Amino acid sequence: MKTSTDGPLHQRLSAEFLRRINSGEWPEGRPVPSEAQLCAEFGVSRGPVRQALATLRREGSLVGGQGKPPVARRTAPSQPFATFLSFTQWAESIGRVPGQRTVEVARRRASPEAAARLGLAEGEFVVELVRLRLLDGVPAMVERSSFIAEVGRHLYDFDPDSGSVYAELLRRGVGLHHARHTIDAVAADATDAQLLEVEVREPLLRVRRLTSSGQGEPLEYGDDRYLPAMATFTIDNTIEGRTVVGRYRTEED
Amino acid sequence: MKTSTDGPLHQRLSAEFLRRINSGEWPEGRPVPSEAQLCAEFGVSRGPVRQALATLRREGSLVGGQGKPPVARRTAPSQPFATFLSFTQWAESIGRVPGQRTVEVARRRASPEAAARLGLAEGEFVVELVRLRLLDGVPAMVERSSFIAEVGRHLYDFDPDSGSVYAELLRRGVGLHHARHTIDAVAADATDAQLLEVEVREPLLRVRRLTSSGQGEPLEYGDDRYLPAMATFTIDNTIEGRTVVGRYRTEED
DNA sequence: TGTCAAGGCCTGTATAGACAAGTCAGCGCC
DNA sequence: GGCGCTGACTTGTCTATACAGGCCTTGACA
Numbered sequence: 001m002k003t004s005t006d007g008p009l010h011q012r013l014s015a016e017f018l019r020r021i022n023s024g025e026w027p028e029g030r031p032v033p034s035e036a037q038l039c040a041e042f043g044v045s046r047g048p049v050r051q052a053l054a055t056l057r058r059e060g061s062l063v064g065g066q067g068k069p070p071v072a073r074r075t076a077p078s079q080p081f082a083t084f085l086s087f088t089q090w091a092e093s094i095g096r097v098p099g100q101r102t103v104e105v106a107r108r109r110a111s112p113e114a115a116a117r118l119g120l121a122e123g124e125f126v127v128e129l130v131r132l133r134l135l136d137g138v139p140a141m142v143e144r145s146s147f148i149a150e151v152g153r154h155l156y157d158f159d160p161d162s163g164s165v166y167a168e169l170l171r172r173g174v175g176l177h178h179a180r181h182t183i184d185a186v187a188a189d190a191t192d193a194q195l196l197e198v199e200v201r202e203p204l205l206r207v208r209r210l211t212s213s214g215q216g217e218p219l220e221y222g223d224d225r226y227l228p229a230m231a232t233f234t235i236d237n238t239i240e241g242r243t244v245v246g247r248y249r250t251e252e253d
Numbered sequence: 254m255k256t257s258t259d260g261p262l263h264q265r266l267s268a269e270f271l272r273r274i275n276s277g278e279w280p281e282g283r284p285v286p287s288e289a290q291l292c293a294e295f296g297v298s299r300g301p302v303r304q305a306l307a308t309l310r311r312e313g314s315l316v317g318g319q320g321k322p323p324v325a326r327r328t329a330p331s332q333p334f335a336t337f338l339s340f341t342q343w344a345e346s347i348g349r350v351p352g353q354r355t356v357e358v359a360r361r362r363a364s365p366e367a368a369a370r371l372g373l374a375e376g377e378f379v380v381e382l383v384r385l386r387l388l389d390g391v392p393a394m395v396e397r398s399s400f401i402a403e404v405g406r407h408l409y410d411f412d413p414d415s416g417s418v419y420a421e422l423l424r425r426g427v428g429l430h431h432a433r434h435t436i437d438a439v440a441a442d443a444t445d446a447q448l449l450e451v452e453v454r455e456p457l458l459r460v461r462r463l464t465s466s467g468q469g470e471p472l473e474y475g476d477d478r479y480l481p482a483m484a485t486f487t488i489d490n491t492i493e494g495r496t497v498v499g500r501y502r503t504e505e506d
Numbered sequence: 507t508g509t510c511a512a513g514g515c516c517t518g519t520a521t522a523g524a525c526a527a528g529t530c531a532g533c534g535c536c
Numbered sequence: 537g538g539c540g541c542t543g544a545c546t547t548g549t550c551t552a553t554a555c556a557g558g559c560c561t562t563g564a565c566a
Contacts, residue, residue, distance in 0.1 A: 034547085035546075045520065047520055047522095058311070065528095065546090066527080067527075067530085067548090068546065068547075081490055180487060180488070181487060182486070184484075184485045185439075185456040185481045187455070187456045202440070203456030203457065204438055206438075226438075228438045228439065232436060232437045233435070233486075234433060235434040235498050236431070237337055237431070237434075238431045239334045239335075239429070243496055243498055261548075263550090287516060287517085288517070289515090297550080298550065299552090300550055301550065319516085319557085319559085320517060321516065321558080322516070323517090
């Protein structure tokens with residue numbers, strides 16, 4: 001009955017339980033079998049069963065308990081690092097077709113804001129990349145990235161219209177490790193308005209991103225401006241401290 | 254030696270271990286005492302000790318293990334649930350003075366959007382609370398909340414101008430357990446503009462919030478609109494998958 | 507002096523049993 | 537009919553024990 005035959009017992013149990021929840025065998029919103037029943041079914045003691053249930057509870061697939069069996073809940077899993085960082089991978093993960101139109105790639109002196117975030121002296125060079133990102137062929141976001149020179153040089157022999165810059169950088173061994181996203185709202189300026197095909201002053205969802213190496217050195221500073229009708233960010237958190245973040249296509253309704 | 258005398262043993266142990274890490278009693282980067290030593294010191298069996306260590310490991314305060322004792326690590330904690338949910342507690346946590354001016358408290362039929370999110374039939378009653386929230390006396394956010402009737406009735410004998418509604422609800426045993434925040438941008442409407450003292454159509458950072466019980470029943474639906482100059486949200490994530498979220502006062506620079 | 511194997515220590519995993527505390531249905535009493 | 541109480545069931549917590557497997561020091565041997 002178990003999904004696989006290797007690995008610790010509690011891992012096999014938790015994989016099997018998760019399968020049952022996601023397959024609907026344990027319907028959402030309904031209590032799952034009691035610990036005693038599960039022990040009997042798999043012929044194991046209560047320890048591994050509880051450990052498996054605890055794992056699922058931590059991940060949000062089970063809720064409730066104490067005196068009554070916990071309840072199954074299907075949840076969107078937390079988006080992994082790459083999906084959260086890369087527009088291309090994000091779009092693919094939600095079943096949309098990503099696209100891009102590069103506006104410019106340029107080596108120039110860092111803007112004051114980029115220089116400050118990247119820890120560069122005034123006048124140092126960065127590689128700036130400006131792209132319009134599309135979702136199913138429709139404009140969704142304007143991306144302005146400043147890469148430090150050492151990372152940016154990879155962009156000269158890579159066509160940013162062909163896909164994910166991040167995937168390419170990772171492939172070339174650039175150690176993207178940590179990213180801080182700061183979210184706020186801004187009014188569309190003339191460039192945004194023209195690229196996104198909206199009026200000037202239209203509200204846009206802005207995400208400024210500082211991507212760093214494992215040693216904490218900044219590698220890239222980005223300013224992404226989304227049409228709010230195309231994408232939203234979500235933060236899920238619980239009183240126990242679990243936090244899950246995601247970026248989603250705005251539901252049309 | 255234990256920090257407090259009530260609560261389950263493993264919780265007391267984990268609180269005590271965390272204290273030792275943060276106080277430097279267990280220096281960062283150095284292995285902590287072995288499970289056997291901790292069992293002996295506290296006179297308990299291995300179960301609760303392991304449970305306490307597992308909690309700290311999940312939160313990132315301990316790393317490593319398997320064959321050798323785990324290593325202590327001090328980390329910036331993720332903002333706890335209450336701080337993220339409550340404007341009042343958030344403001345206090347960043348050293349600002351929270352304020353509020355209640356615009357209205359009303360029992361009325363749920364708006365179509367609120368009814369849909371709360372899983373109510375059309376025409377069911379909710380308690381709506383509209384407040385202007387202030388940071389150091391300056392308008393920062395307009396909050397519109399719809400509470401299901403059973404939760405909302407607590408608001409009749411509580412003055413929402415006096416402080417945190419969430420703290421009061423928790424004190425009265427309302428099981429706020431999980432919250433999903435959806436972030437996007439909207440243009441200020443006439444009401445927003447008047448309350449926040451900005452122009453109509455000014456971009457605002459909108460956070461829609463669905464707060465649920467431990468059983469997953471929706472309890473409150475909220476629509477908060479922040480002045481982007483006053484607050485931002487951040488998401489920190491790493492390639493290893495740890496994610497930390499926060500809400501911050503926008504730096505003035 | 508360098509290398510490799512042995513053994514001790516430590517965590518990971520699993521079993522079994524016991525009691526506390528919360529939930530809920532059903533019964534009996536008013 | 538409605539209320540409250542009881543008791544069965546379930547999860548939460550804790551103890552005790554055992555063995556597998558990773559890690560590291562020690563010591564014998566080349």
